[in-house]
Amino acid sequence: MDFSIVLDNLPLLFKGLGLTLQLLIISLVLGFILSIPLAIMAASKLKWARIPAKIFIYVFRGTPLLIQIFIIYYGFSQFEWLRESPLWIIFKEAYWCAIIAFALNTAAYTAEIFRGAFLQTPKGEIEAAVAYGMSRWDQYRHIIFPSAFRRSIPMYGNEVIFMLHATVLAGVITLVDLFGAAKILNSRYYAPFESFISVGLFYLTITFTIVFIFKLLEGHFLKHLKR
Amino acid sequence: MKKRLTISSLLLSTALFFSASAFAETLRIGVEGAYPPFSQVDKDGKLSGFDIDMANALCKEMGVECKLIKQDWDGIIPALIAKKYDAIIASMSITEERKEKVDFTNHYYKSPARFIHKKGADHEISQAGLKGKSVGVQRGTVSDKFITGTFGEGVDIKRYGTQEEAYLDLNAGRLDFVFADAFVLLEFIGSDNGKDYEFIGDSYTDPKYFGDGIGIAVRKGDTELAKKFNMALENMRKSSYDKVREKYFDFDVFGE
Structure with missing residues (x-):
């Protein structure tokens, strides 16, 4: 085993890390924005709104990302x-x-998380909102969204980690993300163990950071649920 | 008594089974299957190509039974080392870097590397002419190493897992050039998908990158197998080599 090839090629790996993080963050942001209307549509009682959203979610969850x-x-x-x-x-x-592929894919999964959370809103809260004379939009803004997003945090944290691991697929379409960099290292030195274990450590570190961030978020937003 | 008999007969049959498989000498050979015209998978799922025919002819010459195992290029050397098969016949160039991991036989053909581009496109093959242009290569091949090592920095090198993916992107207009083995490109520009493309620039054979031709790789230290292959190759040169070659190329590919 010869880890000097990893040390010699750290710039390549860090460039890959940069691309991996870019892909992850941009597609998560786009996917998140797209997922909210999708989730509202999928949770809707109106057929014309519900069916297209459900088909979108079904197609993107039902086929492999690759x-x-x-x-x-x-x-x-x-x-x-x-x-x-x-x-x-x-x-x-x-x-x-x-x-595009990552954003649409994560939008489908995230919409499903939010849809579930919307539907879990206690009936009494909505009845109270109606009694106050809130419009449907006001109900979403003041009652449904705040509690649904809070409930979704742990599941969404999971989705972020899944997306991180899904970004390796960028490596199959010529992009040199972390995994792409590892493949170049491997093909240059025929050292699969050193190449892949080193990027594995990179992914572990990112995952650890994501878990930590979500722990902070949960501590902040789900304080009232702590025992 | 009866029970003991069954057990002993079971033991006997297992022993027979193992010794039988030891006697029938099967040689497992790793091939790629995605590198036409040397190695490809036909419509009916069968392997064919120059490498495949060479492998079969060599096995016939050596009088052993062969089993061809398809393996993606990325993992073709690791799988040899991991003993998934005993030799690689996959148009592998003999290079110093690879010699650190595997042993090679003598070459069984030689081949230069060249660029192709869209017919009539205004391109020039030089350090300046390639600046900012995209060149597709198969990852980890000698062509990849040559481009990376010579034209290097200014060129946008796109690396693909298979040669076929590079052609897809050339057809899609994502690439200005594809750089690869001249024989492989010859096959492509002769096909329907490649009819709009042509060769440009010189043929590159720099031994620093392209090594001493194309050889058969065996595990390090497996000199006996390498010797057997070399002997079979020598015998084939006198007999069936040209017959295999004629099926694919109407010119000499063995070199000297």
Whole structure:
């Protein structure tokens, strides 16, 4: 075993780390924004709102992320009309294809978390809101959202960690994220153990940080549930 | 008594089974299956190509039974070391770096590397001409190492797990060039997907990167197997080599 190859290539690994974090944060932000209307639609009693949201969630939760990435990156590029449209500026870049796939995927999972949390809102709270004469929007803003988002924190923390681990799939479409960097190291030195154990440590460290952040969030927002 | 008989017959049959498998000498060979025309998987799921035919011809020459095992390029050397198979016949260039991990036989063909680009595109192959241009290569190949080591910095090198993925991105217009083994590219530009592309620039054979041709890799220290392969290769050169070669190339590929 020879860990000097890892030390010699630390700049490559740190560049990979930067890309991994970028992919993770941008797709989480986009996915989160998208997931709120999706969750409201999926929890709605109105058929025309509920069914499209449910289909979206079903499709993105029902297919492997790797396949979603391959369809977006290699599949879409097969169509000439897309290659000649202005959209191609986005789809040409592996970076944006990865972000689109990750964002849509996490949006589906996150929407499902929020939908569950919305539906768990105690009936009495909503009845009280109605009694106060709150509109549907006011009910969401003052009653449903605050308690549902609090309830979702532990599950959402899980989703963030899953997304971190899902970013390795960027490595299959030419991006040099942490995993992509490890693959370059491996192919250069034929040292799979050293290459992958070192990026494994990077992922462990990031996961640890995420867990820590969510612990703080839970401590702050779920204080009233502490025993 | 009866019970003892069953046990002893069971033991006997296991012993027979093991010795039988030890006698029927099967040689396991790692191949890639995604590197046409050397190694590919047909429509009906069967392996074919120059490497595959070479492997079968060599086994026939050595008088052993062979089992071909498909393995992705990324893990092809680790799997040899892990004894998933005993030799690699996968168009592997003999290089100093690889020699630290595996032993090689003599070469069974030689091949330069070249660029292809879109027909008629205004490109020049030079340090300045490649600046900011995207070049697709298969990750970890000698072509990857050559581009990284020579044109290096200014070039946007995109590395792919398989050659076929690089072609997909070339077709999609994500790449300006693909750099690879000339034979492999020849096959591509002769195919329907590659008909809009052509060779550009010189043929590169710098032994510092491309080594001493393409050889068969065996585990370090497995000199006996390497010797057997070398002898079979020498015999094949006098007999069936050209017959295998003619099926794929109408020019000499053995070199000197």
